[in-house]
Amino acid sequence: MLLTTDRLRLRPLEASDAPALHRALGDPVAMAAYEHGFSLEETHDWIARQQQRYLDDGFGLWAMVHADTGELIGDAGITTQPVGDETVIEVGYHLARAWWGQGYATEAARACTSWAFATQDTDLVYARIRDTNIASMNVAIRLGMTVRQRFMVHYRGIDMPHLAFAIGRDRWDTQDVRR
Numbered sequence: 001m002l003l004t005t006d007r008l009r010l011r012p013l014e015a016s017d018a019p020a021l022h023r024a025l026g027d028p029v030a031m032a033a034y035e036h037g038f039s040l041e042e043t044h045d046w047i048a049r050q051q052q053r054y055l056d057d058g059f060g061l062w063a064m065v066h067a068d069t070g071e072l073i074g075d076a077g078i079t080t081q082p083v084g085d086e087t088v089i090e091v092g093y094h095l096a097r098a099w100w101g102q103g104y105a106t107e108a109a110r111a112c113t114s115w116a117f118a119t120q121d122t123d124l125v126y127a128r129i130r131d132t133n134i135a136s137m138n139v140a141i142r143l144g145m146t147v148r149q150r151f152m153v154h155y156r157g158i159d160m161p162h163l164a165f166a167i168g169r170d171r172w173d174t175q176d177v178r179r
Ligand SMILES: CC(C)(COP(=O)(O)OP(=O)(O)OC[C@H]1O[C@@H](n2cnc3c(N)ncnc32)[C@H](O)[C@@H]1OP(=O)(O)O)[C@@H](O)C(=O)NCCC(=O)NCCS
Pocket: 030, 031, 032, 033, 093, 094, 095, 096, 099, 100, 101, 102, 103, 104, 105, 106, 107, 128, 129, 130, 133, 135, 136, 138, 139
């Protein structure tokens, strides 16, 4: 097991997680910020991409598993991502709709952000968020992040304005957002 919180366990994704993860990534309502729900093949590719990240970087998006039931309810983790000309450390999270509104994404993102500051030589942890994705912004805000810049992502032929939220190591260490 990689990380544990009060209610969650985060562990590496496996190919056999695809059907469960697809409840989040395959849902066009949940994935509105991406403009489409993934096909099952795209969810398989997503998992394979995370597994390559584990090998290349030592981290990636991990399976978010409910500690009581063992059910996979989404993913959360750390990736490297472009923001403008920079490559930054980002916390990411995707939750199946049935599990929204109960604090699980924030709980997972907190653990991932602590993990990033503890293991990576970085002064900032980011969350790149499309300007329409208010629920995700609220997760970033609950982590104590603030907006650092606006940038454009080109995805599926669409220009998508994004906000780069981030929190600095000093603030993370002195705030009770770490919990
Ligand atoms: C982004 C996403 C994970 C946010 O999900 P969420 O359920 O709003 O976030 P959390 O799991 O942290 O839950 C927070 C909510 O639970 C509430 N809550 C209920 N019980 C709680 C508890 N025990 N502890 C903490 N919060 C609790 C909070 O008050 C908050 O509600 P509010 O936003 O109405 O104030 C979700 O919308 C999603 O999966 N979207 C699709 C994927 C995506 O866009 N990912 C981000 C890409 S940048």
